[in-house]
Amino acid sequence: MSDADLLAEVGGLVAERNRVEARLTRAVRVADARLACEHDGLKTMQSWLRTHTGMKNSAAAALVQRGRVLDLLPATGAAFAAGAIGVEHVTEIATITGRRELAAAAEQGVDLSEVDAALATVAAGQTFRKLTEAVHHYLAQLDPDGPEPDPTHERSLTITTHPDGTVTIHVELDAVAGEKVKAVIEPMAATSRTAGDERTPGQVRGDAFVQWADNTLAAGNVPIQRTRKPGIAAVIDVDALVDPATGQTAARMGFGATISAARARWLACDSTVARIVMGPDGVPIDRGREVRIVPAPLRHLLDLRDGGCLFAGCDAPPEWCEAHHFLHWAFGGETTLENTGLFCERHHGKLHAGFRVERGPDGRWHTYRPDGTEILPYRPDLLDRDDLLVPV
Known part of the structure; x- marks a missing residue:
């Protein structure tokens, strides 16, 4: 035809x-x-x-x-x-x-x-x-x-959790409420764009929406329920946590979804961890003290040293970032300034999916794709051209 x-x-x-x-x-x-x-x-x-x-x-x-x-x-x-x-x-x-x-x-x-x-x-x-x-x-x-109609009558949010743990959210808002949400989402989406970003506009806004949730949880502005500070939780067997070959349903989250051991390790990079001893009938019989993996003094040092996400081309500020262990603590990596770095939620996931970020002898950070090629958000071949220098 x-x-x-x-x-x-x-x-x-x-x-x-x-x-x-x-x-x-x-x-x-x-x-x-x-x-x-x-x-x-x-x-x-x-x-x-x-x-x-x-x-x-x-x-x-x-x-x-x-x-x-x-x-x-x-x-x-x-x-x-x-x-x-x-x-x-x-x-x-x-x-x-x-x-x-x-x-x-x-x-x-x-x-x-x-x-x-x-x-x-x-x-x-x-x-x-x-x-x-x-x-x-x-x-x-x-x-x-x-x-004027009551704007609350025009607002609706429905959250549907599917059998595989994925979530569909449908939102309807009045004009003013929609402007408020867009005033938050659009700037966050715009600042998350990096060189070579192939995400669709919808994916960019989806990541911004999750970042909004991260920021809200980190700020502690969510009401406390049943004596516990709101947050996300995952329960995983310690053997599964350190086994790279563990399958897709190794960890169970607070609202019932299951995630892989790899995703649990991603969460555990910068989290609070507690040991739970289970009895033979599957009933918890002991819970150890919660320990913050990246303590506050180290986090302050990371904020000062990195100033935000270290991934090439990303300008996410420190308050949007998680601390990543270059060698995960579950595999023996130390929680030190040399073994940790700040990355936004999206790029933290990239590191757990094969990308690498390393610091060179000159102190500059370099980002590498899984195939070993470096991501360069600028043209290094143009840096020595005098005609491109801008007078100060």
């Missing part, structure tokens, strides 16, 4: 998908109105969709609600059935049919069918952003002097 034919195929498939979604929505709406779910002994179409099609409960609820909304939006429904708009367009336009919005429209004599037709036209012929702007403009004109 030529590029033109391929793009035409993609456009046709999107339209066909929209038409199928519209037929499904219509069928569910008719079944919902007729209580067809009672045929299988169920009370709602939402529960029928969940139990008979395997659909997620949230998706089933959205599908049922979409069908009910389209009863009020015939023009949007027609564009949907024709394949000109998709589910996301219907969902956006449906915000004008909230109980409060419908009451305000009726009170002001607004012809909802005209608004529906106008928005369907925008949805079918312009970008999604233009549709969002049109919907928001209508809602703002509908209630220009009404009371």
